[in-house]
Amino acid sequence: MNDVSVSEGVAYVYDSDWQLETRRLLANQVIWDAGTIDHLERLGVRDGWRCLEVGAGCGSIAGWLADRSGPGGRVVAADLSTERLGWLAGRGVEVWRHDVRSDPLPAEAFDLIHARMLLQHLGEGRDAVVRRLAGALRPGGFLYVEDTDPSPVFRGTAKDALSAVKAAGYQIMREAGFDDRGGQSDIETLLRCGFSDVVADGRVAVIRGGSAEAENYLLWLDYLAPRMRAAGLVGDAGIAAARRLLQDPDHRWLSQVMLSVVGRKGGRADDGH
Ligand SMILES: C[S@@+](CC[C@H](N)C(=O)[O-])C[C@H]1O[C@@H](n2cnc3c(N)ncnc32)[C@H](O)[C@@H]1O
Secondary structure, three states: OOOOEEEOOEEEOOOOOOOOHHHHHHHHHHHHHHHHHHHHHHHOOOOOOEEEEEOOOOOHHHHHHHHHHOOOOEEEEEEOOOHHHHHHHHHOOEEEEOOOOOOOOOOOOEEEEEEEOOHHHOHHHHHHHHHHHHHHEEEEEEEEEEEEEOOOOOOOOOOHHHHHHHHHHHHHHHHOOOOOOOHHHHHHHHHHOOOEEEEEEEEOOEEEOOOOOHHHHHHHHHHHHHHHHHOOOOOHHHHHHHHHHHOOOOOEEEOOEEEEEEEEOOOOOOOOO
16 A cells, blocks of 8 residues: 555556545546536537547546447547446446556547546656557547646645645655646647647636545545655644644635646548547
8 A cells, every 4th residue: 555656667656556546536536527528518529529538547537528429439448547447338438457658559549538637647758658649549639638737736825734745745746757847748748749739728726625625635645644754754743734724614725727738630630520
């Protein structure tokens, strides 16, 4: 438990086998799904689309894509860990155990590829991954990626305990390869990889202590706390004080900035999307 998963020399900071990881990912969906779905609506996802959701987590977005693209469409949910995606089989979704850094993808098979909070965990391998994803898109197809910038998290609350765990937690994450420039790096990557019509925007949530959304931050802290203590970054009292604030309904804080970045694969679009 609480080990760093390592594959092909790149670490993913969260351990998929941590007993609370499913709850952490579900709370993450509660915060971010509505904005992601807004973007997908605006992209015009519709009947017959072929969609790939990479780093699918608990699969809520893959489920939405399956409903929207209908029986004539195709949706694939791909992740290093597929244990949380079994429920999607009943929705007609193909579930692939897949390492986006190394596993092959079919050529020009998808109209849309979406990945949320994945690329920023891939370290220097990000460009190679994006080039491989581009190969799996049809000409004119959309790559929609989302990653976070933690700058505003907990800011303005004047709570020292939260500042301390924020500094410690993101230090540990950066050491495991996390890119805290998030979507800013995604914009540069998509441009370097030849995508056209690259557009980006950001969104921030206000989180209330003790809420379903707050659980994501509480579990983030619980997951990283042993490493914060072991590295001497925050002690028991600091962690307990931060936990109290995260459960306090009278306390509100800002989320990360979620940057959504969309680009189109160059070349002739063959179906007028
Ligand atoms: C932070 S979670 C985000 C989950 C989901 N996209 C969401 O936003 O709700 C990152 C997900 O990417 C998966 N992941 C990490 N590294 C991966 C890789 N190399 N290939 C495929 N999936 C990966 C993890 O297992 C996890 O489910």
